[in-house]
Amino acid sequence: MVILLALGIELSPAHAVSTGPLLAAMPALASLTMGPRGTLSAAAGGFTVTVITATLHQSWGGQVYSNLISLLVVSAASVTMSNAVRTRRQRELNQVRRVAEAAQRVLLRPVPARLGPVQMASKYLAAETGAQIGGDLYEAVHTRYGVRMIVGDVRGKGLPAVRLAAAVLGAFREAAHYDEDLAEVVNHCAAALDRERATLSAVDQAEEDNLTEDFVTALVAQVSDAFVVEVVNRGHPPPLVLRQGKAEALIPACPMPPLGLEDFMTVPPAKAESYPFAPGDRLLLHTDGVIEARSPDGVFFPLPKTTESVHPCTPSEFLERLHQELIRHTHGYLADDAAMLLAERLNEAGESGQPGPHAI
Structure with a gap:
């Protein structure tokens, strides 16, 4: 939804408003609920919108490259953190399940x-x-x-x-x-x-x-x-x-x-x-x-x-x-x-x- 909003802004007369920071934040937000696959999808969407709008408005320059680098760095960090959190949670849940199953077998x-x-x-x-x-x-x-x-x-x-x-x-x-x-x-x-x-x-x-x-x-x-x-x-x-x-x-x-x-x-x-x-x-x-x-x-x-x-x-x-x-x-x-x-x-x-x- 946010990516579509950014695309709408870029294709409207208000395209002078920079949406780069908003798109760069999308992978981090997606990693909170969507996991690695959703994070990568959000990153791909942000990358696509940035490339399309920069080409359409012929605005390639330092700001666009900076936005793309920010998007890449945030995406990599978000995927890494998402994997680490999910692995830790799964490990904790498996441990609790083993304890629960052991107690159930005794009973x-x-x-x-x-x-x-x-x-x-x-x-x-x-x-x-x-x-x-x-x-x-x-x-x-x-x-x-x-x-x-x-x-x-x-x-x-x-x-x-x-x-x-x-x-x-x-x-x-x-x-x-x-x-x-x-x-x-x-x-x-x-x-x-x-x-x-x-x-x-x-x-x-x-x-x-x-x-x-x-x-x-x-x-x-x-x-x-x-x-x-x-x-x-x-x-x-x-x-x-x-x-x-x-x-x-x-x-x-x-x-x-x-x-x-x-x-x-x-x-x-x-x-x-x-x-x-x-x-x-x-x-x-x-x-x-x-x-x-x-x-x-x-x-x-x-x-x-x-x-x-x-x-x-x-x-x-x-x-x-x-x-x-x-x-x-x-x-x-x-x-x-x-x-x-x-x-x-x-x-x-x-x-x-x-x-x-x-x-x-």
Whole structure:
């Protein structure tokens, strides 16, 4: 725009006004927001305007040469500084990302490929939003009561969300081995969340975006020797059971509020709900980052339809294909972190079921 303005001045009766200093400053201004390529484009535009107007008005002389030299020097300095700033910023961002990823790996450990009567796989996808650490959580443990799994999502981002996720995960990993009632495991997670928020001082709360208002959506599932899956859902997106090529959402009969919002509970305490879970069936637990992922035109990711289109494969391959479909749907951009946990029920001989040609 400034280059066009300078060209207009030079082609108008006001061409006596010198635009050389203005054009010489253009590369420096462009380097602030446009990077090296934009800086060079601005320099080329300024050079072109100077040469055209000097030739048109036959004004070649010391002033024109001085303007061209100034433009050259400023352009070289701007490109050099722009590259240096961008390199330093990228290096700092990469370092912060590495720290964030390391913290996330400590919190979210990969699940074993086999736990008791199920085959397992997990997938965590970080959102492309800088170096923010998300609050998604998942875990699967083999206990004397069966295989117990949890998936959850903390409201918010960054280190405060990680603190709450760590508290919930720690409580689950402990209570899953000692509480026979699945609902009691969830209650222990809720109590741990309350304790973590209560330990924050008034200063901590001010600095960490008022954690007393944060909550955690969570879903805990159990697969035992019986061919059923028990589920306690506290405000979390319902899981999918994949059976013979069809996906069915396990919607709770009595919706419950997330952990941390017990004051809003107007229904009896949560109880585990049971659903059929036969050999060959698969249970897909996920966070809202999966179902709320959008395409560039605003269409949500069709998770049930996509799971039904995946050909038979191992649990890890299944999640990898879902990952590829998710990335394809969003054109490579995730607005929120996404976590997925998949469990396939084995038969009594410890073998996978035999899906049909269109089964998952």
